[in-house]
Amino acid sequence: MLQISFIRQNTDLVKERLSVKHFDDLLLVDKVVKIDEQVRKLKVESETLQADLNAASKAIGLLMGKGEKEAAEQKKQEVIQHKSTLQQLNDQLNIAERELHDSMIKFPNLPHTSVPKGKSPEENEVVKEGGIKPSLPENALPHWDLIKKYDLVDFETGTKITGSGFPLYKGKGAKLQRALIQYFLDYNTAAGYTEYLPPLMVNEASAYGTGQLPDKEGQMYHATADGLYLIPTAEVPVTNIYRDEIVKETELPIKMTAYTPCFRREAGSFGSDVRGLNRVHQFDKVEIIQLVHPDTSYDVLEAMVTHVERLLNHLQLPYRILRLCGGDMSFTSALTYDFEVFSAAQQKWLEVSSVSNFETYQTNRMKIRYKNADGKIQLLHSLNGSSLALPRVVACLLENNQTETGINLPKVLHSYFGAPLI
Incomplete structure (x- = not known):
């Protein structure tokens, strides 16, 4: 606020x-x-x-x-x-x-002066592109066909158990999820982030604190009998760890990471954009969150962008970084960089991460403050980013690394997955 x-x-x-x-x-x-x-x-x-x-x-x-x-x-x-x-x-x-x-509470956060003035995603600014787009044979398959070929995800049974948009991972598909989650967490903790395993449901105060309420109530699953919400991202419970807290300046920056399943009611319309793993109601994601001194938050934002970029380089995925325009930004963000990876079989860019600085917008709602050396109490700045969201990463790993003998996973995953091939 x-x-x-x-x-x-x-x-x-x-x-x-x-x-x-x-x-x-x-x-x-x-x-x-x-x-x-x-x-x-x-x-x-x-x-x-x-x-x-x-x-x-x-x-x-x-x-x-x-x-x-x-x-x-x-x-x-x-x-x-x-x-x-x-x-x-x-x-x-x-x-x-x-x-x-x-x-x-009706006001969105004020955008940073570097935010482009566009209205739609087409007006986002591409600030960098990296990696090498693979050249696939003409008979290359999209990930939803590769999933069937290698029996990695059972969408039909997931629909039977719960409903459309709730995939059931199995066999090597489940193992790949576990491998990616563990790798992402290890990568983040090695960079100084403390790992948390938070609750998957939050109360109204927590959802309000990070700005999901009252802006995004239609996107969250609501357990009405208890007044609880299934989390759309680990950002919500993890940032709220410090709600109503005053920390010492010497404790900054506070760096946190967490793996959670994420739940989002609005999964998009029908069509190729939502086929397979492109858009689902439940997905796995590893998040990074920082609470920092106001004077350093934009340096921290750039460092977090670099952190995610290196992760994509390790996965050998072609990517681009976008600075979001005003019309495509979230309600709570002051500046957001989106990461997209290139899906070689679909010939399209898929978003896998957003890294944002919220300045004092969230911390003012949650009363997350620090006491400086002079004893003055001020609001912190909060930032977060996906490191990474799994579904589209998996889609691109499958499509971009398909060979006649299987899916040749990048080297960094071999020790986690236990084999170079799916």
Whole structure:
């Protein structure tokens, strides 16, 4: 959530930045400034009246001690009137604060100045391309046919057990999932990330903290009887580890990684874009999260991008890095880089990672703060990235490495998978 003090002091800048994200209610900026003025005025009035009430209450005791009962009784009536007025003021303040909060949560995060102003994915900026696209024979198969050929995933039984979009991995397909997860975790922990295994369901406060609520409630599976949500990414439970915490500056940066299954209700429309593993409701992903000093967050973002890029190089997958335009960014992000790998059999780019800086947007919601050397308490910056999401990585590994004798996995996976070939 944006900070009201920043909006109040930078109204025109806020409007300009929101327009980059194509936020269509810029009048809301002026509205929240007016509500904030009302809130601050009511707080002053309430505090002043509370001070008068305290003074009158103290005076009653002094008057009673002197035996001035009539004067004390007059003060008691004054206190009664003050209490009634104070209750009315506090009721007005509570209503105004709720209106301010409800208005503030409608604002997306402000995009960084480097964010392109486009509206659609086609206007994202390609900042780098790496790796070598393989040359496949004319009879090369897409991954959904390779999956059937090598009996790696049973989509039909997954549909029977649960529903469409819930794949059942089996045999070497299950083993490849396990190998990739272990490799990704080892790669991340070697870079200084602490591993967590978090709950797969979160409460409303956790989902609100990272910005899934109220923006993405339609994308999450909701266990209504208990008010819990299945996580769409490990970002949600892991970042919330530090909700309502104040850490020491010397503890920074805080680097965390976690493997979890991820659950997303909206898996796209029908067609080739959602065939096989291209888009599913349940998938495995390894996430990296950092909580850092505000002065270092954009250096950390670049380091996290490099971290993911090296991982794709180790997997020998052709990739490109995109800087997302305002219209394609998430509600909570200030700057996002997407990683796409090239699917040689489908002849298309598939997203496998997003690496984002949220600045104080999430930490303001979760009240994740740090105390500097001078004892001042400030909000941290939060960042996260996929390292990596498995389904499309698996799709490209299968397609790009197919041979007449099997799938020739990259060397880095041999010790994890136990064989060079599927």
